Every structure is written in structure tokens, then in C-alpha cells.
Amino acid sequence: MTSVDAGVSVLRQEWLPAGYRCRSATTADAAALHHLVAAYERALHGRPLTGAGQLAAELPGPGPRPEADALLVHDGTGGPVGYCWVKGRRAGVVVHPGHQGRGLGGGLLDWAEARARQAGSDRLALTVSDADRAAIALLRAGGYSRLVTEWLLEIALPHEPDVPEPPAGITVRPFRPGDEQAVYRLTEDAFAEWQPRRKTYAEWARHNVERPTFLPAASPVAFAGDQMVGAVLSLDGPGDGEGDDGGRAEGYVERVAVRRDHRGRGIARTLLHEAFLAFHRRGRPACTLWTHSGTGALALYERIGMTVRHSSTVHCKALVTG
Structure with missing residues (x-):
């Protein structure tokens, strides 16, 4: 029995209501799961927020991946109606709005x-x-407590935005092939203050520069001499093209990072405006990004004209073993 099979058999499917089954999910399920997640997000927010590329990056590939397991629940038609993934200390649970209230969410959370x-x-x-x-x-009933708040911020781009001059001694240019390792080190160093572990290069690349929607033209990097000190990594819209709700795709900033000893100089502001300009020139009506209360960056984004579209909360629970 593989580790993934062992994970699926933890609950032996006895918790599932009649007519439902579950199995491991892999990248082959990305398109079907995207429809599930889009239906869930549309019911809550009126539009999908998560792109198919992001889902594919989160899913494990074929074979055992005990550090990144995913479970799919399907109904009698075989279509996915519930989804859960686990990576270390993080997890996600989604249930189709037409199948909520039947115990699927609680069962997936237990799994x-x-x-x-x-x-x-x-x-x-x-x-x-x-x-x-x-x-x-x-x-809350399961013993989880609030940890941090996350915000999805947006800025409309009806006109070509002004880009401020870089700070003295700083040069800015778009991402180029060969920048991957330097951007990886810079962003992982910056995010080490908030994320629980440092990603390997392969894992980082799969979530960033190797995604089909990664957009180098909207991913500016900043240098002090020959040292990279800032970077913005952008995707051409979380909808991976035309939005599922029939709207035009938006720009999306995946990462904003400035080296600690160069913060507070306006580098992030310049890089973000460069990204906004690139998205405007591609005809994108708006640009979005996520941030959370642990970064202290909300005020920066609000100063450059971004506003909160949606908010989420990270809930955490200590797991009792034995």
C-alpha cells in the first residue's frame, strides 16, 4: 500500500454519505477541480478567484507524495463535489455549494x-x-482559533499608471531567463519571516516561474549594483486567460519581496507600478494580490491605491497525537 493509499484509507470512507466515494487527487484532476473551486468561489464572491494553474501547482503528481496529499470526493456521476489537500501544517477544504450540509466538510477536515x-x-x-x-x-467547533487575516487587494487600471523613478542607486528591469536562482533566494529569504519552512528550488519554481501564466514582462526586478534587492513576480490573471465568469482576465501579483537592508526606500512601490503598467498595456482592467496581517504590508498597498476586495482568515489548531 502506498502512502497516499494509506492516507485515503485513514477513514475507510465510512464517514461518507450514501452515494459518495473518495480517492486520491493528482494533477490529472486539475481541470475538474478548477470547476469545483470556481463554483464554490462564485457562490461566495460572485466570481472565481483561483486559477487552474494555481490548483495544478498545489496538486501532487502521480505516485506517493506523503508531504502533499490531496483527496477528491465524487458523487454518483463521478464529478468532484469535495476536495481536500494537506501539505505539512497547511490544508484546504472545498465542498461544492450544491452538496454542502451533508457532512462532507467535517469528514474532509477530519481526514x-x-x-x-x-x-x-x-x-x-x-x-x-x-x-x-x-x-x-x-x-470553531473543531477547536481552531484565528491566527492571521488575509486580504485580496485590487487596483483598477483604466489609465496608464505613472511609474515613480527608482530610488538613488537602484536600477529596475523586467525578469530575464537566468534570473531564477537569484529571485528564488531573494523571495525565500524575505518570506522566511512568515512561512513555516523554506521551499526547495523545484517546489518554488513550480509555483512561480514554471507556471504557464508566469509573465516576465510584468515581473520587474531591482538591483543595487549587481546585487538583486527586490522582485515582483506576476501571473497573467488567476483565471488563466478569460475569466470563468465571462469577464476579462486580470493581472495578478504572486510575490513582492525586497531585501531587508533595502526596505523603506520605495523599491516595492516602484516595482509594483512597473507591474501595473505592464498589465495595463496588455489590456488588463485591474491587478490583484494577496497579503496578510503578519507582513505589515497592507498600509503600503493602500498608499499606492489598492483597496480590499475580499478577506480571509487563517485558522489554526494544535494536533493531539496518540
Whole structure:
């Protein structure tokens, strides 16, 4: 039995209501899961927020991946109606709005906790939209507490934005092939202050520069001499093209990072405006990005004209072993 099979059998499917089955999910399920997640997000927010490329990057490939397991619940037609993934101390649970209230969310949450324990994690965190009151109630009943708040920010781009001059001694240019390792080190160093572990280069690349929607033209990098000190990594819209709701795709900033000893100089502001300009020239009506309360960056984004579209909260629970 593989580790993934062992993870699926933790609950032996006995928790599932009649007519439902579950199995491991892999990258082959990305398109079907994208429709599931889009339906969930459309019910909450009126539009999908998560692109197919992002889902594919989160899913494990074929074969055992105990550190990145995913479970799919399907109904009698074979279509996915529930989805759960676990990576170390993080997890996510989604249930189709037409199948909520049947115990699927609670069962998937129990499975996520069991998989996290199997992987040796001592706690588990899930990010849930503040609009999903049922999920919040489920987490509170399960012993989860609020950890940090996350915000999806947006800026409309009806006109070509002005780009401020870089600070003295700083040069800015678009991302080029060969920048990958330097940007990897810079962004992982910056995010080490908030993320629980440092990603390997392969994992980082799969979530950033190797995604089909990665847009070098909207991913400026900053240098002090020959030293990279800042970077913005952008994707051509979380909808991976035309939006699922029929709207035009938006620009999306995946990462903003400035080396600690160069912060407070306006480098991030210049890089973000360069990205906004690139998206405007591609005909994108707006640009979005996520940030959370642990970074302290909300005020920066609001100063450059971004506003909050949606908010989510990270809920965390200590896992009891044995």
C-alpha cells in the first residue's frame, strides 16, 4: 500500500454519505477541480478567484507524495463535489455549494487532521473566506482559533499608471531567463519571516516561474549594483486567460519581496507600478494580490491605491497525537 493509499484509507470512507466515494487527487484532476473551486468561489464572491494553474501547482503528481496529499470526493456521476489537500501544517477544504450540509466538510477536515498527524505535524492551519460562515463555524467547533487575516487587494487600471523613478542607486528591469536562482533566494529569504519552512528550488519554481501564466514582462526586478534587492513576480490573471465568469482576465501579483537592508526606500512601490503598467498595456482592467496581517504590508498597498476586495482568515489548531 502506498502512502497516499494509506492516507485515503485513514477513514475507510465510512464517514461518507450514501452515494459518495473518495480517492486520491493528482494533477490529472486539475481541470475538474478548477470547476469545483470556481463554483464554490462564485457562490461566495460572485466570481472565481483561483486559477487552474494555481490548483495544478498545489496538486501532487502521480505516485506517493506523503508531504502533499490531496483527496477528491465524487458523487454518483463521478464529478468532484469535495476536495481536500494537506501539505505539512497547511490544508484546504472545498465542498461544492450544491452538496454542502451533508457532512462532507467535517469528514474532509477530519481526514486532513489525520493525514497531518501521519506526516508528523503538530498543528494544522486552514485559510477560509470570511464570507463562508458555515466553514468558520465548523472550524470553531473543531477547536481552531484565528491566527492571521488575509486580504485580496485590487487596483483598477483604466489609465496608464505613472511609474515613480527608482530610488538613488537602484536600477529596475523586467525578469530575464537566468534570473531564477537569484529571485528564488531573494523571495525565500524575505518570506522566511512568515512561512513555516523554506521551499526547495523545484517546489518554488513550480509555483512561480514554471507556471504557464508566469509573465516576465510584468515581473520587474531591482538591483543595487549587481546585487538583486527586490522582485515582483506576476501571473497573467488567476483565471488563466478569460475569466470563468465571462469577464476579462486580470493581472495578478504572486510575490513582492525586497531585501531587508533595502526596505523603506520605495523599491516595492516602484516595482509594483512597473507591474501595473505592464498589465495595463496588455489590456488588463485591474491587478490583484494577496497579503496578510503578519507582513505589515497592507498600509503600503493602500498608499499606492489598492483597496480590499475580499478577506480571509487563517485558522489554526494544535494536533493531539496518540
